[in-house]
Amino acid sequence: METADEVIRTVSIYRRVVVPLDGSKLAENALPHVKALIGGRESVVHLVSVISPVREFVISSFNHHEDRSASTYLQEVAGQLRPLASEVQVAVRHGRQADEILAFAKSVQADLIVMSSHGRSGIGQWIFGSVADRVLRAATCPVFLVRSEQSVERPSYRRIVVPLDGSEQAEQVIPFVGALVTADDTMVYLVSVLTAGVGDRTVALLTSYPPGLSLATTALHHARIQLNTYLRSVAAPLRRKGAVVHIVIKEGSPAEEVLDYAEEVNADLIGMTSHGFSNLKRWAYGNVAGRILQGAQSPVLLVRPTADSRTECA
Numbered sequence: 393m394e395t396a397d398e399v400i401r402t403v404s405i406y407r408r409v410v411v412p413l414d415g416s417k418l419a420e421n422a423l424p425h426v427k428a429l430i431g432g433r434e435s436v437v438h439l440v441s442v443i444s445p446v447r448e449f450v451i452s453s454f455n456h457h458e459d460r461s462a463s464t465y466l467q468e469v470a471g472q473l474r475p476l477a478s479e480v481q482v483a484v485r486h487g488r489q490a491d492e493i494l495a496f497a498k499s500v501q502a503d504l505i506v507m508s509s510h511g512r513s514g515i516g517q518w519i520f521g522s523v524a525d526r527v528l529r530a531a532t533c534p535v536f537l538v539r540s541e542q543s544v545e546r547p548s549y550r551r552i553v554v555p556l557d558g559s560e561q562a563e564q565v566i567p568f569v570g571a572l573v574t575a576d577d578t579m580v581y582l583v584s585v586l587t588a589g590v591g592d593r594t595v596a597l598l599t600s601y602p603p604g605l606s607l608a609t610t611a612l613h614h615a616r617i618q619l620n621t622y623l624r625s626v627a628a629p630l631r632r633k634g635a636v637v638h639i640v641i642k643e644g645s646p647a648e649e650v651l652d653y654a655e656e657v658n659a660d661l662i663g664m665t666s667h668g669f670s671n672l673k674r675w676a677y678g679n680v681a682g683r684i685l686q687g688a689q690s691p692v693l694l695v696r697p698t699a700d701s702r703t704e705c706a
Contacts, residue, residue, distance in 0.1 A: 410506070422506050422536075424545055424547050430476055462484045620641065
């Protein structure tokens, strides 16, 4: 079995990047993040637009100019990325947006999808809960989601919050975070949340090592010691990469505590997996991960854990 250091070092990350665009400025808010992610990686970037056959008027209003086709628009955007990428390709597909994006990502063996949570807001095709939501639910490669209102010209990822629940599934985000550590001042905050019951109810230790451990309320202090030891072990390979790693243990509701802490440290990014405690279904998408996605003020890198080390969309 590979060690965390070996995984961070060997996994090919951010090399084949798919960027869905619908011609709107809102969707283009993902582009500065694409530039930041591919810098120095010799990445191949695939720009894709999907035209729905039941909404033919999208073609004439694409990018708000009737005389410019989707492919022409994508070629213009490609020009912005070519100085940073080893190759930029464009594709226009017809069909249902989410289905076509996912199929395209699979066809090019993408290891990352970067997209805005909103696109053409007036048409309502890319609202969170629609296209972006379906891509997040179905993509097996990581998705880097940028809220459409988060317009940043030159993003950096110097403050990264990583929620962990003690499971191996949750730890699969670590290589993707490690790949973003580029300077000694990169700070990674490993955050775990303990939830305590009321009265004489037991403490449900959602973030523990080993996973699934339940302790009595009187053992909360011992649980913290265990959790601290676990987080230190996860932090070690990130520190060897040069990151300044902070270990954070909170008590309360996982999603709310993670969101509050991310706001407190002014996080540039939240990196997490879509599932953690799969048997307890506490961190499953739609619960903790879903609430963090909806409430995060920063971009979110969502990694769907797999049974092996593959990063490509399947």
